[in-house]
Amino acid sequence: MVLVSGTGSNLAALLAVHDDPAFGGRVVGVVADRPGIAALDIAREAGVPTAVVSLKDFDDRAAWDAALTETVAVFSPDLVVLAGFMKLVGASFLGRFGGRIVNTHPALLPSFPGAHGVRDALAYGVKVSGCSVIVVDEGVDAGPILAQEAVPVLDGDDEGTLHERIKVVERTLLVDVVGRIVRHGLVVEGRTVRIGA
Numbered sequence: 354m355v356l357v358s359g360t361g362s363n364l365a366a367l368l369a370v371h372d373d374p375a376f377g378g379r380v381v382g383v384v385a386d387r388p389g390i391a392a393l394d395i396a397r398e399a400g401v402p403t404a405v406v407s408l409k410d411f412d413d414r415a416a417w418d419a420a421l422t423e424t425v426a427v428f429s430p431d432l433v434v435l436a437g438f439m440k441l442v443g444a445s446f447l448g449r450f451g452g453r454i455v456n457t458h459p460a461l462l463p464s465f466p467g468a469h470g471v472r473d474a475l476a477y478g479v480k481v482s483g484c485s486v487i488v489v490d491e492g493v494d495a496g497p498i499l500a501q502e503a504v505p506v507l508d509g510d511d512e513g514t515l516h517e518r519i520k521v522v523e524r525t526l527l528v529d530v531v532g533r534i535v536r537h538g539l540v541v542e543g544r545t546v547r548i549g550a
């Protein structure tokens with residue numbers, strides 16, 4: 354199960370491998386927090402069922418979170434992958450799926466959490482950034498780290514060029530981590546996190 358908000362390059366990377374039995378799992382559905390995004394087209398072209406749960410259609414965040422939870426639960430997912438999903442999931446979602454939600458973030462956490470990780474890293478002046486795949490908890494990009502990969506910042510980089518270079522590495526890392534989880538399981542004990550052998 355993959356949750357998206359944007360262009361869907363990470364989703365596309367997962368869909369590129371999910372027919373391969375060696376990968377060990379399938380994308381059973383794609384849920385977006387907004388209509389009309391490229392990620393939904395990518396899912397439909399791959400024949401994967403989609404749903405949209407927009408915050409603006411609900412009275413408050415808790416009602417949206419409850420609807421998101423119910424929508425995702427219909428797919429009975431073993432694992433929920435936030436692949437460029439730009440909303441924080443809430444208590445209801447964490448209560449149902451906690452411990453089996455992973456997120457990808459375009460910076461080396463715990464530095465530069467939040468919606469503007471690439472911009473913030475660049476503004477700080479780091480010479481190396483990268484991407485992180487984490488287990489989602491109630492914090493903002495604060496959950497236990499599963500995997501990270503570094504990407505150098507080059508002279509002349511702007512947010513767009515750096516983010517594109519990070520995304521190339523990010524999608525490979527995400528596919529690798531998700532594949533290992535679906536094949537071997539994920540064990541979360543507090544901040545200690547382990548993919549089974």
Ligand code: GRF
Binds near residue numbers: 360361362364523
């Ligand atoms: C990724 O870099 C993700 O980490 C960030 O937004 C980007 C989403 O890209 N939050 P895409 O929608 O998978 O192409």
